[in-house]
Amino acid sequence: MSHSISLLARIVASLAIAAGCAISSAEEPKFESQIRPILREYCLDCHGATETHEGSLDLRLVRLMVQGGDSGPALVAGNPDASLILQRIESDDMPPGTLKVSEEKKKLLRAWIESGAPTNRPEPETIGPGIPLTDAERAYWAYRPVAKPSTEIQIDGDRIRNGIDQVLAQAMPQGLRFSPDAPREALVRRVFLDLIGLPPSDEQFQHWMQLAESNWYEQLVDSLLQSPHYGERWARHWLDAVGYADSDGATLADAERPWAWRYRDYVIASLNQDKPIDRFILEQLAGDELAGPKQGDWTPTQIELLTATGFLRMTADGTASGDNSQEARNKTIADTLQVIGSTLLGSSLNCAQCHDHRYDPLSHEDYFALRAVLAPALDPVAWKTPSERLVSLITQAEVELSSKIEMEAQAISAQRATKEAEFIKNALDKELMKFEEPLRTMLRSAYESPVDKRTEEQKMLLDKHPSVNISPGVLYQYLPEAAEELKKFDATIAETRAKKPAETFLQALSEPPGHLPVTKLLHRGDLNQPTREISPGKLSVLVDETSNKHFNDDDPSLPTSGRRLAFAKWLTQTDPPNPLFVRAMVNRVWMHHFGKAIVATPGDFGKLGSPPTHPQLLDWLALDWIEHGWSFKHLHRRILLSTAYRQSSNRNPTGGSIDPDNRFYGRRDLQRIDAEVLRDSVLALSGELKPELFGAPIPLQEDEAGQVRLDPAQPRRSLYAKWRRTQPVALLQAFDAPVMGVLCESRPSSTVAPQSLMMMNNEFLLEQSEKIAKRVISQSGASNTGASNSESAPQAASGWQLPTAPASPWRYGTGTLHKETGKVEGFSAFSQQTQGRSHPGVQVPDATTGWVFLTESGGHPGNPAYPAIRRWIAPESGTVEISGSLSHGSQNGDGVIGSVSSKLGQAGSWRIQAGSVSTAVANLAVEAGDAIDLVLECGQQETSDSFTWTVKITLNPMASQPGEPARNSIVFESAIGFRLQQEDTSALGRQIIAAWKHILHRFPADQELAVLSRFVPAQLELLYREPQRLSSGSTPTSQVLTNICHMLLNSNEFLYVD
Known part of the structure; x- marks a missing residue:
């Protein structure tokens, strides 16, 4: 008997069999239906399943039990106490191991033997290897022929739209009915995510919401089934x-x-x-x-x-x-x-x-x-x-072309070899001239002799004078110009060979x-x-x-x-259809549409798996599929057009009490979107998603935390991710994408804390939230029409009381740096701010001032009379420390000059071209209202003078009164200061409403608007007060919008499909 059967498998099977183990006084146990399953579970692995039987005992037939084995007869019909099989089982000698036959089954075995060990039919005279099949086994639901439902399908045009609905309705408990259809906006999103795995764009959503035809839903399904993204x-x-x-x-x-x-x-x-x-x-x-x-x-x-x-x-x-x-x-x-x-x-x-x-x-x-x-x-x-x-x-034409190209490369290679030999000879001649005769002739003879023919004297001579051992590897030391010429040959050879058609393969x-x-x-x-x-x-x-x-x-x-x-x-085959195959396939399609399968164990229809909740539906779908030419798209359409699919997910008290687990499909189950749909939806919302089909997989990378991610330079659908078994993509794995072992029969849909942490902290999601915000800002002038539960949302948001940015200590302009005093004279502030630049004229370059402008990280000087000046005004008295780095990138032009100037004169100056230099200044005294100027001048010319210069000014304030402790330092960063200068809160409310509609396809509800009206001003106040909280490149308004976009991506409304 088996030693290795798993505990769980036995327990599950035992429970399944126990239901039929009750001994009826009116009906004696039968071998085929009640006894053989027990023997099969515990005994037949060793006593029947294989060609050799332990102890020569075969328990597959009653007569073979009577015949017995090495220990004599195992069964004495009518006498349980004399039957060795029952003795060994009741004493727990058999089966070996820790798991034993239950008391209920022992009683059943005893009752069967006591009643004479009856069988349902005469046993065969001979039996082949293995365990014979019984009628009961063949009659198990999974192996039975596929059959039509017993009643005709009757469509009533409302809640019973097709055979799916009728089969489900007939199986519903009394009092249970289908729920109303979901709202149109929910159905649009549901079908988009289900069929193509992407959310509708703003334009698509608006189109399907406004389409007036009565068959709009059928058109929606057909349209998406024709999308190339359906296949993905x-x-x-x-x-x-x-x-x-x-x-x-x-x-x-x-x-x-x-x-x-x-x-x-x-x-x-x-x-x-x-x-x-x-x-x-x-x-x-x-x-x-x-x-x-x-x-x-x-x-x-x-x-x-x-x-x-x-x-x-x-x-x-x-x-x-x-x-x-x-x-x-x-x-x-x-x-x-x-x-x-x-x-x-x-x-x-x-x-x-x-x-x-x-x-x-x-x-x-x-x-x-x-x-x-x-x-x-x-x-x-x-x-x-x-x-x-x-x-x-590779084709024959490609082989011939490759051969032709290789011949060209070989010809160039031969030219190179000739040239190299010529160079080596010249180098040798030159080197030998350093030696007198007869040593010169002796060295030449030794060098030119084949290596394997050199005498010991020649070897010793060359070892003594290694400079004569000129080889291709050291030729550059003798003739540098020769090495450069040979490199050109190498490049030509490589370019020639690169023209060969690439050989590609199939994994077949x-x-x-x-x-x-x-x-x-x-x-x-x-x-x-x-x-x-x-x-x-x-x-x-x-x-x-x-x-x-x-x-x-x-x-x-x-x-x-x-x-x-x-x-x-x-x-x-279709006549008759293979019952396992067609049921397995239909079951999988149903599982992906509804989030649960008719057979909950799609890879195991056996007794250790789950029984079907609706076996008639499984068969109806299978036969309907076959009748329509095995068309996948027909099967999708049939399911999606059913009432069962279109239902709302809202719970109702009646359905909840009758069918709390929704086994009978009285409503739609909420489904969390798959890992790939999550990532793809985020990319679609940010406008980053590249729609190209097919091709090599997206490479994997590791981020700073060591998590595996997809190459951000290839924002393609997650389907195209490189699916490497030992390097699962962290984001996808967190949301139940399989780490592929053998296969994935069905994905779990877990809800665990690491998912929340991933959504809040994942680098990809943070980056995409910012890109969604930027996309909303760029499109915020678009119409806000469409379905909403609060059409007044944009107007309400425009009335929010938002704080304004505090007065900035930074100024941007131009002037003159006096060469003798080192002070700035005639500072003139820039009047224009466009596209992240601050500049004096309407456009850049300006006819008078030239190319002068400043950005958050650098800028460009004008002509020699108009340097770019970033000015900082001290808000209070104290000492200042300046740290920063000045960089100039171009090899062209004559470089730039950076200076730090105050009322005390020039505190530092640096000239640089195509490089980088630290611009630190320490212990510079200032009084409230003093200016410190960061002056950037061109050299003699202003061409190619773009520069980067970001600084951090640390102000150490003076004590208010003598003897008081020093106050905390205040840090001012030039990049953040510039971004605050660009701040405009007037459009923020409208942008937040647009983001809400872009991500969730609706306006905020009144309650949500009330929360936002308190949250947004508080966030702005915090960021104005503590600008160091801003992410790189953000302003307080853009940061608030980014945070709200990120929050919406974390919402259940985004992560789940209604």
């Missing part, structure tokens, strides 16, 4: 189910898969084309068999078919990363079967790898029959590592023609214990006992075995 959104769901990753995994090396992304792009394109599911699966399981052999160049159709087989190359495979053992190969094959079982069959096949499945009719032989299907392509003996499986896409699966390896059943899954040969075949439970369950070993019409193609056709 739904490809992510499929990639989860197949275990997509851009790295091999399995070992710590986690080698990258540079071409896996082509399979991802295949999935996107297939979904956008609405490729029928039967064809979609055929291509992924047997694309190479459909493609046929290469004849010349690969055709576009062949490339697509080969790309599809990436489905079978997604699991971890470390055989090219340090572990090419039989165990590693076997693990890759087992994981591939797990993906097939979970995704395409809704079955936990891996449980049958070592023995018959304990709870489901999936035999050990079934497992290896499916493994035999893959064997010609995934042969653990004739194994190919991931790199060996790559398929080159294919099998050699005529390769038909034998598959043997492994006793208990042990590679070292192969037993009998197994033919490729189907799951026995899905095949009638009178039918052939095997596929042909070899299809004579194909150069390959045809096994995978036969398997794919069996999976996708």
